[in-house]
Amino acid sequence: MTKPLVAIRTVSKNFGEFQALRGVSLDVWPGEVMCLIGASGSGKTTLLRCINQLAMIDSGGIWLDGELLGVREHGGKLHRLSEREIGRQRLKTGMVFQRFNLFPHKTALENITEGPTQVQGRKLDEVRTEALELLRRVGLAAKSDSYPAQLSGGQQQRVAIARALAMKPMLMLFDEPTSALDPELVGEVLAVMKELAKSGMTMMVVTHELGFAREVADRVVYMDQGAIVEQGRASDVLGAPREERTKAFLSAVI
Amino acid sequence: MKPAPALAEGFPDLSGMRIAREPHWFRWISAALIVLVLAAIVRAFANGQIEWSYVSRFLTVKAILEGIVNTMVMAVLAMMLGIFLGIVVAIMRLSPNPVLKTVAAGYTWLFRGTPLILQLLLWFNLALVFPTIGIPGLWSARAVDVMTPFLAALLGLGINQGAYTSEVMRAGMLSVDIGQYEAAQAIGMGRLRALRRIVLPQAMRVVIPPLGNEFIGMVKATSLASVIQYPELLHNAENIYYANSRVIELLIVAGLWYLLVVSILTPLQMLLERRFARGTLRLAR
Numbered sequence: 001m002t003k004p005l006v007a008i009r010t011v012s013k014n015f016g017e018f019q020a021l022r023g024v025s026l027d028v029w030p031g032e033v034m035c036l037i038g039a040s041g042s043g044k045t046t047l048l049r050c051i052n053q054l055a056m057i058d059s060g061g062i063w064l065d066g067e068l069l070g071v072r073e074h075g076g077k078l079h080r081l082s083e084r085e086i087g088r089q090r091l092k093t094g095m096v097f098q099r100f101n102l103f104p105h106k107t108a109l110e111n112i113t114e115g116p117t118q119v120q121g122r123k124l125d126e127v128r129t130e131a132l133e134l135l136r137r138v139g140l141a142a143k144s145d146s147y148p149a150q151l152s153g154g155q156q157q158r159v160a161i162a163r164a165l166a167m168k169p170m171l172m173l174f175d176e177p178t179s180a181l182d183p184e185l186v187g188e189v190l191a192v193m194k195e196l197a198k199s200g201m202t203m204m205v206v207t208h209e210l211g212f213a214r215e216v217a218d219r220v221v222y223m224d225q226g227a228i229v230e231q232g233r234a235s236d237v238l239g240a241p242r243e244e245r246t247k248a249f250l251s252a253v254i
Numbered sequence: 255m256k257p258a259p260a261l262a263e264g265f266p267d268l269s270g271m272r273i274a275r276e277p278h279w280f281r282w283i284s285a286a287l288i289v290l291v292l293a294a295i296v297r298a299f300a301n302g303q304i305e306w307s308y309v310s311r312f313l314t315v316k317a318i319l320e321g322i323v324n325t326m327v328m329a330v331l332a333m334m335l336g337i338f339l340g341i342v343v344a345i346m347r348l349s350p351n352p353v354l355k356t357v358a359a360g361y362t363w364l365f366r367g368t369p370l371i372l373q374l375l376l377w378f379n380l381a382l383v384f385p386t387i388g389i390p391g392l393w394s395a396r397a398v399d400v401m402t403p404f405l406a407a408l409l410g411l412g413i414n415q416g417a418y419t420s421e422v423m424r425a426g427m428l429s430v431d432i433g434q435y436e437a438a439q440a441i442g443m444g445r446l447r448a449l450r451r452i453v454l455p456q457a458m459r460v461v462i463p464p465l466g467n468e469f470i471g472m473v474k475a476t477s478l479a480s481v482i483q484y485p486e487l488l489h490n491a492e493n494i495y496y497a498n499s500r501v502i503e504l505l506i507v508a509g510l511w512y513l514l515v516v517s518i519l520t521p522l523q524m525l526l527e528r529r530f531a532r533g534t535l536r537l538a539r
Contacts, residue, residue, distance in 0.1 A: 105456055
């Protein structure tokens with residue numbers, strides 16, 4: 001029997017008084033494309049940030065590829081891992097941010113080669129070949145020497161996807177990847193994500209693009225107030241929601 | 255398609271007419287006044303008790319030229335020490351470790367809180383506190399032999415500069431978007447590597463103008479090292495006028511050299527700024 005790639009068990013996370021996650025449990029299976037939907041503040045972005053440890057959970061546990069994240073159990077207590085070990089765990093995930101966060105002082109190509117050469121210590125020659133191939137895959141072969149400021153938002157986000165893929169992650173996390181884009185640029189980013197989904201990549205996508213969710217997602221998870229309210233096949237959750245809160249959210253969004 | 259409606263009458267065609275140049279009388283008058291005032295000042299100095307032949311004669315004597323070389327050597331070395339300390343202290347200040355934070359804040363407090371000239375005198379007179387210095391069992395020496403004017407000036411100026419530079423560096427690092435740290439972490443970088451590869455290069459763009467300021471300040475602050483016998487420009491100029499009593503002439507010589515050096519530094523700073531502005535201009539290649 002296969003094991004889930006990500007196993008999330010009763011995870012809670014507070015920011016001061018605010019409860020961002022309240023005992024969330026969830027499995028993500030290899031090759032699955034999962035879309036997380038919900039109003040802002042519902043905890044979906046926080047959940048992603050906890051999986052790649054940009055935020056540290058307060059209680060519960062997250063296992064990625066069978067490995068407990070961020071802590072080690074020893075003598076009945078949990079001990080925080082060192083920064084180095086957390087960095088090693090992060091390499092299994094790739095993150096795409098809402099606001100791209102490309103490195104503005106490096107070209108598109110340099111943004112992609114930075115991680116493999118600096119963190120994984122690989123040779124620039126071989127990494128460059130892969131990076132050019134990734135740029136071609138996201139349709140930006142001609143822009144390898146452009147700086148982020150010279151690219152449109154959609155192009156920047158596609159470079160950011162290539163940058164995340166260059167680390168050969170097992171899981172790709174997308175945090176509202178099209179929310180900061182002009183409407184006419186959304187399509188080109190979604191097209192790259194669809195192609196990636198087809199290639200079998202496991203993906204967790206926080207999004208407001210319900211059309212994308214309907215078309216690509218294997219499972220849609222609706223979150224509200226830090227908890228999972230409803231989940232299932234896209235056609236069920238989006239087409240025939242059972243929960244009142246899901247219905248209310250969907251009628252407000254569409 | 256409908257034809258465009260007829261245009262209303264009474265609005266003449268202005269194409270082909272130029273905008274006339276205004277005479278700007280006030281600019282001409284004020285410029286003339288300023289030239290007159292400057293001429294009066296120059297005339298006053300020319301007729302004053304200054305022997306200009308001494309100025310031109312001493313402008314390029316060996317002691318003055320050596321002085322300016324020593325001034326520049328000290329300014330560059332002390333600034334390098336200051337920038338190194340500044341970066342280290344700024345990183346400590348921004349670290350989550352409370353011990354490092356406190357040490358960094360204490361350093362800045364101590365060296366910004368006391369006058370530079372006092373710090374120079376303390377370094378120079380360190381032998382009064384510790385007659386011999388060294389590592390027990392390995393190496394030791396008399397402090398008077400080790401603490402030369404050069405070393406005392408370097409430590410005094412550099413360590414003091416580090417306290418100021420750390421705040422400039424900290425401001426630069428804070429100016430870099432938090433998303434840049436997160437993106438660096440997301441591709442597996444640790445805190446220090448993210449700082450070195452991603453944050454500091456972007457912070458440099460912001461810190462170069464204030465660092466240019468600090469360096470110009472440093473060139474002139476080396477003149478304080480004259481009180482501890484470091485043979486920089488002002489010290490050598492003073493030695494000459496102690497001998498020949500041409501006080502003002504030699505101060506003018508020193509002043510001209512400081513002005514020349516600072517005038518050269520300004521365009522150098524612009525070159526550096528361009529180097530670190532990579533990627534910030536849309537069409538810059």
